[in-house]
Amino acid sequence: MRPGSLRWRAAHRATARMVATMVCIVVPIGAASSPSAAACWAPPVVGVVVDPFRAPPCPYCAGNRGIEYEVAPGTRPIAVAPGTVSFSGVVAGTRYVVVALADGRLVTYGRLVASHLRVGDRVRTGAAVGMASGPFYFGVRRDGVPVDPTPLLGRWGGVTRLVPTDGSAANPTTAVLRCASDLRQRLPHGPVTRPIV
Numbered sequence: 482m483r484p485g486s487l488r489w490r491a492a493h494r495a496t497a498r499m500v501a502t503m504v505c506i507v508v509p510i511g512a513a514s515s516p517s518a519a520a521c522w523a524p525p526v527v528g529v530v531v532d533p534f535r536a537p538p539c540p541y542c543a544g545n546r547g548i549e550y551e552v553a554p555g556t557r558p559i560a561v562a563p564g565t566v567s568f569s570g571v572v573a574g575t576r577y578v579v580v581a582l583a584d585g586r587l588v589t590y591g592r593l594v595a596s597h598l599r600v601g602d603r604v605r606t607g608a609a610v611g612m613a614s615g616p617f618y619f620g621v622r623r624d625g626v627p628v629d630p631t632p633l634l635g636r637w638g639g640v641t642r643l644v645p646t647d648g649s650a651a652n653p654t655t656a657v658l659r660c661a662s663d664l665r666q667r668l669p670h671g672p673v674t675r676p677i678v
Contacts, residue, residue: 547620
């Protein structure tokens, strides 16, 4: 077949269509032992971190025991992992919800203006934990000690995909959660994805 001939162009178009419609299959290397033990968590909100974690030098010293996001009024933070509410209430005029995970870690969602959750409620991953307005606090404690939650959170990123050259519609773009280890979060159904809007 000569390059540029009708048969060559037809074969080239068929190959391009085939490549453009290929489906990438992600095979999990190993399932996480529990949902809270996934490679990373989806962030609780979409927002900019305006105050990063700063470990306090002593239990009662100054620092930032979590991270703070700037979010739009009415933002509904979501649970990063399943667990049971161990505290829901107001401390010094600020509303907090604390969720105890199966592995013993405590996840704190703070600076909420409202929350429907009560102590003992079961929370699933992705469920709303309340409503925030302005700054939103997110913290994690292990054995009572605050840890930097930043490495535990993934980042949403686009998926590279081929675009059809024959004028047919492209597949909708999705976002994939990328963990610090550059692995996709694995659940029993595969990687976490969401449409890009």
